[in-house]
Amino acid sequence: MTLRMAEPVSVSLDGVKKWYGSFAAVRDVSLAIAPGEIVSLLGPSGCGKTTTLRMIAGLETADEGEIRIAGQVVNDVAPWKRQIGMVFQNYALFPHMTVEENIAFGLQMQGMGRSGIARQVREAMAQVRLGGMEGRRPSQLSGGQRQRVALARAIVTRPRVLLLDEPLAALDRKLREQMQVEIRALQRDLGITTVFVTHDQEEALTLSDRVVVMEAGQIVQSGTPAEIYERPRSRFVSDFIGFTNAVAGTVEGIREGAMQVRLASGHVVPLEGAEAGFPAGHAVDLVIRPEKLRLSLAPEARPGDIPGTVRHVVYMGAVTYYHVEIGGGATLIAMMPNDADGSGPPGQGSRVGLSWRPGHMLVFPRAAAAA
């Protein structure tokens, strides 16, 4: 740990709204970020996540509501006085400056002396493993190197808050995974309060302490990555985070403490512990993650299993996806690890039984325009 940051600070948004003409880009966002926390704003494009980030930076002004950094309202504080480090989606490196000059820029603005700047730039460059690149221009760097320069430039001034706008979107898959680990390690080392915007659910899950899912300018769910993944509160969140199966059904009623749902295939599925009770006759979607489905080769042997036929087998290396047709036009996809226990995977056309643990099958009201 070479660069020591100031004491971490909190960031909070309270009833923040932003309009572009008659279009509400952000409608009533309230969010409290603890000092040192790393929070991701996740959502599809146009959900208001970038606008929210830019309002924290001061690059957009909030039309309503208050934004606080370390408890102080900053709505009227100019961006150059906010002490915020930001990594832009396209990195926004100054093309007419060398790597060294880019990183030194913020320190020069602070009025730091020449020798102090040189030392801190050197430390920041070492921290993001950029040694030897001092004299290069941004156009002579690879995508990953530009990313590192942007990071170094953002942290060298010891900002109170670090903002990252789609920081890894421009990198290829392998580099992205590597940078995810590096950014996480750097953030932990610095202990800096960090907010980042992404549309990539995997990035949000791996990088953040807390994931804030946004849709149409509003926060739809906020929680730890595990909470968001395991207990999505809506069909939108479950679809957006990871791959999900959805099967249409109709509520039959409640029997033996479990809601009974009749699927289009004719099977009646009991749902224990379904939190939201729906009246009989209500149209619902049953949603389950592929890895939560259990596949057995002897469907008749286990009572309660839903029988089906394997239609496609998609081998992915570590795991295999089985597309199981259960009748009534419905297909469930089950994911099984490819471990070598020798039982032999079910082939195309084999009859199988599907089961799951109570609580893994989620029930949502049928959306009017379900995708």
Next chain:
Amino acid sequence: MTRALTEETAAVPRMQQPAAGAAPRRRWRALRQVLAPVLLLLPGAVLLALVLVWPFLTMLGISFTDRYPNGAALTLDKYRDVLGDPYFLRIILRTFGLGLVVTAITALLGYPVAWYLARSRSRWKHLVFLGVIAPLLVSIVVRTMGWTILLGNEGLVNSALMALGLTDTPLPLMQSFWSVVLGMVHILLPFMVLSIATVLGKIDPSLSEAAALLGAHPVRNFLRVTLPLSAQGVAAGSVVVFCLSIGAYITPLWLGRGQVTVLAISIHEQMVVLVDWPTGAAASMVLTIGTFVILALYGLAFARHARR
């Protein structure tokens, strides 16, 4: 290396087959690669040679003769006349001074307008753009006439001043270096605005946002980020404006009313009024070489930018 090898191995079986016509086709393709650019450039090149290079070389030749036509000796006398005569020197200085002043003023006036055109999201933006390029659609003669109507002895400004009783006799608003500057700035401003706006429009707005978040106050932000990145646009606009203003004829003639003689007017006088072709040609060469020097300086200054 690998590609070359595979191409070679791929070519072997083809060569063995009796594929007549393959070789001529390849030769034709090579010929076409040479011919295409030549054919594309030829009409323009011929036109340039006829209307620019040939007259230029003719003038160059005339400038070294003692008289024209029927000049005998090759001499540097005419250049000595032009560069050694205080009258001509004043004209040369005035011409290049006019170019510098007009360039500086158009750059200062044009930069904010270009900034507005490049950055504004206002719905009035296209009207401002139209306003900038509209003067280009009107002939220089008409625009200069407009200034005459405004600034002349019986012009709008003098009439207004006399009606208000601020002056009894018309003020000599024309006839001065600065009235020529005024007209030239008006005529050449669009070139400056357009070349700066083009470059400004290409600068990623997130660069100055990044600078702001790094603590740069708007003034320092502009001086450290936007201005250096737009310097090439200012330079390109300056070259165009400078070259056009040192070669201007109509505007200095009309707005200066014979009091502001620049090289173009003097060349016209030498050649048409005094029928002294060699002196006029020498003066033309001075003007042309001055332009080349400016272009060379521009090229040198921005060679490093091009390398980026």
